[in-house]
Amino acid sequence: PGKKVLIVYAHQEPKSFNGSLLKIAVEELTKQGCRVTVSDLYAMQFEPRATRNDIVGHLHNSEEFNYATETWEAYKRGGLSKDLVEEQKKVQEADLLIFQFPLFWFSMPAILKGWMDRVLVQGFAYDLSKSYDGGLLQDKLSLFSFTTGGTKEKYATRGDVRYLLWPMQHGIMHFCGVKVLEPHVCYAPKHVSEEKRKEMLTAWTQRLKTIWKEEPINCSPEWYFK
């Protein structure tokens, strides 16, 4: 109650299963008295490409463009493009970040990866010696909620689904100091019965009811690779 949640959502179709998971989350969290903000990336036509356009005004080094350096410098002088500033404001205010997306190639869709690449710049999300447990986005929680095309069994035959969470959970969120809650995976919603799909939606609502009591995972290699 009173908590702020940012849901970064990456699906093109409101009628999709991801769309339903988003709707449910907004409803349940709002009912709890949370303030929920949604970044609907496709609807916003969010730009995923990291380019010179992200810097307003002069470059620090116009002879040789380096994105990391330029966005860091631009951040410090308040010279990042408007869309990035807005997303950073949402992140700054949030107690919990939920990423809702369909798994594309063992990872996020490019539009969501672009959100990570462009929003979490040096100076804002981390700094020279401020990373991992010292990252700049401490006291925040994150949760990766995604659907897969393949079944749970199919993933299990080729290793663990946790393997693919390493770059996202550890490499991004943990690096910025954000704590990570257990991921929420809905396996192959397209290939199960309508009844099973309803069960999956109910399970998501149920989980969200006690989300604020959850303990973050221990985001170290042991959790991922045992």
Place this chain on the structure above:
Amino acid sequence: PGKKVLIVYAHQEPKSFNGSLLKIAVEELTKQGCRVTVSDLYAMQFEPRATRNDIVGHLHNSEEFNYATETWEAYKRGGLSKDLVEEQKKVQEADLLIFQFPLFWFSMPAILKGWMDRVLVQGFAYDLSKSYDGGLLQDKLSLFSFTTGGTKEKYATRGDVRYLLWPMQHGIMHFCGVKVLEPHVCYAPKHVSEEKRKEMLTAWTQRLKTIWKEEPINCSPEWYFK
């Protein structure tokens, strides 16, 4: 000699270290008599977002947009957008795919992830029961060549760099039936001496001289997680 190579390149700045690695690869492979094609994603302003625009003409199901289904159907009837058809042609012709990029957040920059998301559609790169060793892009090799911001030591303290290669090498290339050569990692070129940088460039040329004699890795969990 006579081999065809596609280099998919994702850096904004030709003068960058990635730009040098690209230049060197084009020179060395051309010298060997290979036919080299480069997809310079930023220069092409390559679109990373997976949207309805990738399908020319009518949708299979316009009531509820599903990207995977629509691109699959569009591929079968020759209805994918021109930029995708062109990239697929390049992939089809290539014996070796080299991905050259700076590591962004333990993964590819969004513009390159978008290339994977949009180019490697069902029907073209894989199909219902045609994946992994049965994938549709067999008899091809791939190589991930990237630079990092952090030093080798920094990566080593938090697990192995191989962990982050799982989604890219196994989840994408292996899934499509493409064999994977050892990755080529240049650690922290921004933070080493000019001499060390030159050594790294020379090492890349040297490696490419015998690239056609290399054996692919065994792309199973053991390689990544021991």
